[in-house]
Amino acid sequence: MAIDISQLSAEELEAALAKKKEAERLEREEKRRTYEELREETIEELGTAAHDLSLALERFNAKVFSQMRTLYELLQDYSKRHKDGKGNFEIKNDDFKILFKKQGKGTFDERSVQAEKHIIDFVNSKFENDVDTRDLIMSLLERKKGDLDVDLIQKLYAMEDRFDDDNWREGIRLLKESYSYNHSKDYIAFYKKGRDNRWIGINLNFSNF
Template identity: 30%
Template sequence: MKKEMLEGLSPEEKKELLATLQNEANEEKNNRRQAYEELREKFAQDVQARLNDVVTAVTEFREWLENESRAFRDVMAEYGQLRSESQGGFTMTVGDFRMTVAANNVKGFDERADMAAERLVDYLKRYVQQTEKGTDDPMYQLAMTLLERNKSGDLDYKSISKLYDLETRFDAEYAEIMQLFKESNVIQRNAQNFYFHRRDDVGVWRKVEPSFCRM
């Protein structure tokens, strides 16, 4: 608005004009915020919908691949191409495509490990009471760290195995607890991992990883 037009307005009119301009500015700001929030929600919904499709497709592919590779392995075993001690892994190369199925036994613990862990915690509490360093004792801190559980609440097999190496640092009671851990060790399941490779134009095998972060 031109300066000379403002000069012709009364104080009340200027006040009313200012209020009108402020209302228009606030309305524009609200409209921009509403437009942004609508765009934000639409974008998130689109991402989620496509993500769900991808997760479903990958899950179905994994299940299909596990079943088909297991069936093909049975054919290979019957045909005589698998060693008798094989855990179920094999590599198949056809043309420029190679697939490796790596199977391994996953070790874990039964309920006796929980008993051993509880006994070890009590043992370590009594141990620190007899040392000058108390809970600052490195052996105590190391043992307690190795007893930490993963997100699923399970003891880690490799960590517990490291506790066995500490037997010479403690007494017969500690060794007895370690024996209980060893007795609780069981093979829980057979895990399968799949690896894919494709040979490029110069004959080099390149790893194909169906991972979103590696594409």
């Protein structure tokens, strides 16, 4: 029902205005209380969930790296691969794939030069008339920007017990002793196979020093 304010006295106008202001104040107060209650509820709920999720991820991170490193060590032992490998490998089944990647740089020191000389002496004496074998072994000693290739040297290690020769054994020994690996981080990535058989990354970024 509309009120003709021209018919109201000054006291009635003041009372009506005061009532309106009080109603507006109560409305603001209710909105403020609703906001503050929702804010506190949101902080508590999301903060607690984030904290619990962080702890769960931390525990999972530790489990992931422990199991993958154990598996890698067993793989090295099982496959008789030397520790000079880069350490990158992946495991997968019909549903999931897990990639383990080591970040760092491997180098051979000055002893590798002496190792090369021993292996060259071996090759020249053992395969003097076998050019193909000699070239094959020598190709594994190829240097790139002055550095031996760890992957190629691994192939030499795989033939370590094949030849009974002092120069050969000494060369392999010096290669192993000359190698060092400057490790920085390990990374693990998870994938799930999609409907089109393509690997889709699971949104977990794990790295570990």
